[in-house]
Amino acid sequence: MDGVVLIDKPVGPSAFDAIKVVRRNFATRKVGHAGTLDPMASGLMVICTGRYTRLVPFLQDTVKVYRAVVRLGQSTASDDVETEVTREAPVPSMDEPHIAQVLKKFEGQVLQTPPIFSALKHRGMRLYQLARAGSDLQVPPRTVQIDRVSVCTFDAPFLEIEVVCHKGTYIRSLARDIGLALGTVAHLYALRRTHTSGFSVTEAVPMDLLALEKDPQRLLQYVVPAARALSSVMPQVMLHAADVPKMRNGNLLPLADYPGVSPDAANIALLDDVAELCAIATVQGEWLRPTRVFL
Numbered sequence: 255m256d257g258v259v260l261i262d263k264p265v266g267p268s269a270f271d272a273i274k275v276v277r278r279n280f281a282t283r284k285v286g287h288a289g290t291l292d293p294m295a296s297g298l299m300v301i302c303t304g305r306y307t308r309l310v311p312f313l314q315d316t317v318k319v320y321r322a323v324v325r326l327g328q329s330t331a332s333d334d335v336e337t338e339v340t341r342e343a344p345v346p347s348m349d350e351p352h353i354a355q356v357l358k359k360f361e362g363q364v365l366q367t368p369p370i371f372s373a374l375k376h377r378g379m380r381l382y383q384l385a386r387a388g389s390d391l392q393v394p395p396r397t398v399q400i401d402r403v404s405v406c407t408f409d410a411p412f413l414e415i416e417v418v419c420h421k422g423t424y425i426r427s428l429a430r431d432i433g434l435a436l437g438t439v440a441h442l443y444a445l446r447r448t449h450t451s452g453f454s455v456t457e458a459v460p461m462d463l464l465a466l467e468k469d470p471q472r473l474l475q476y477v478v479p480a481a482r483a484l485s486s487v488m489p490q491v492m493l494h495a496a497d498v499p500k501m502r503n504g505n506l507l508p509l510a511d512y513p514g515v516s517p518d519a520a521n522i523a524l525l526d527d528v529a530e531l532c533a534i535a536t537v538q539g540e541w542l543r544p545t546r547v548f549l
Contacts, residue, residue, distance in 0.1 A: 255280050255470070256304030257477040258313075260458035265296045265444075267461065275465045276301050279473060288313035288451050289421070294335055297447030298455040306480045308546050312487050312521065312534070317401065319418050319449035322442060324429040326411040329439035333369045333426035343439045345411050353413065356435050357403040360428060367395040369426045398423040403432075412443065452486030453478075480531040480548070481523060488534075490523040491515055498526045501533050502549060506541040515542070 259280070263272050269290040277285050286307035288300040297320075302309050327345040331337045399420040406414040413432070417425060426442045433440020448455045459476045467473055481490065491514065497507050501524055509515060515522060517537050524542070526532040533544040 255282070255474065255477060256306050257302075257479055258306065258309070258483040259301045259303060259464075259476055260453055260455075260478060261299045261301060261464060262455055262458040262460045263291055263296055263299050264461060266293055268293050269299060272299050272461055273301060275461060276303060279464065279467060286310040288316075289318065289447075291447060292334070292336075292445070294442075295445040295447065297445075298450055298453060298458050299447075300451045300453060300483075302483075303477075305548055306483075306531075308548075309480060309483060312484065313451040315421050316451045316487060317418060317420060317449070318423075318447060319416065320425055321406065321446045321448055322415050322417060322425050322429060323444040324413040324415060324432055324440050325443035326413060326433055326436065326438050326440045328411075328441060329430065329433070330441045332441075333424075333430045334442040334445075339441075341439055346437045348408075348436065350405050350408050353408060353436065354405050357405065357415065357432065359435060360403050360432065361400055363397050364400050365395045366398045366424060366427050366431070368393050368424050369430075396422070400428070403428070413440075451483070453483075481525055481529055484523045484531065484534075488521045488523050489516070489519055490525055492525050492527070492529065493532060495527050498532055501535070501542075501544055502547055504544055504547060506538070506543050507535075509537060509540050509542055512542065521545070 259276055261272050269287065273285050273287060277283060280303055282303050284304050284307050286302045288310055291297065291299060300313055327343055328339045329341045331340055400423060401418040404416050406416055417428065425445055429440050429442040464476060491512055493501060494511065501507060509517065515537065519537060522535050523531060524533045524535055531548050533548060534546040535542045535544045
């Protein structure tokens with residue numbers, strides 16, 4: 255039952271609620287996720303179970319794709335619908351070509367100020383705890399990578415966009431900043447994650463459906479093998495049969511025995527003779543050195 259489970263989380267439940275479903279139905283305490291989602295957001299969560307929770311760092315740092323609805327003309331303290339409207343401003347007349355031109359300013363390496371209502375820590379406390387306590391802390395900006403922001407639909411005051419970005423990007427902050435760039439204010443009205451870790455939400459099982467499934471054999475259909483989960487993240491190499499036990503014992507293998515491996519590869523997934531994940535290795539001089547072994 256160890257592997258990767260793809261869940262389509264609906265609006266309402268928290269990310270931890272999704273994790274609880276996996277823990278209960280797969281009868282395991284060892285669960286990790288490759289990216290959380292706020293209760294107001296829906297979409298793809300990638301959850302690792304059992305010994306494959308050690309895949310989380312490799313699946314986290316991947317491109318993510320979101321569909322977001324930005325509500326122009328109103329701002330909130332949390333930059334989303336979780337708090338009340340604090341300010342209103344008129345929405346200027348504009349068309350989609352103008353909006354698309356403005357959105358180009360948010361592509362590339364962008365300086366972004368995280369929302370005060372976030373899980374980031376300041377002196378040991380979560381920012382949302384400080385915000386609820388009435389703190390006027392100024393959150394320092396940080397650099398994030400956004401590959402693309404494009405217009406899906408515009409029906410004032412609602413602007414739907416698609417965002418292709420990397421770990422650490424706050425879509426709430428992006429919604430707020432887009433409103434200001436368009437000459438008004440704004441907040442995030444709705445959010446759905448459609449892709450992450452090389453997977454699409456179309457491959458995911460609805461959380462409500464998974465919660466109802468109790469048959470272990472039927473649950474297996476929702477488990478993605480670890481090797482497949484890593485297929486879009488790092489190169490894969492099939493080990494020679496005699497090398498499988500050596501690698502599982504943590505031994506180094508001669509790089510010369512695997513001419514297809516690039517010496518520049520940061521990580522390589524090593525598969526056994528039945529194409530199951532055996533280890534993750536790095537190139538160390540003339541050797542393949544295991545960094546994580548899966549028994």
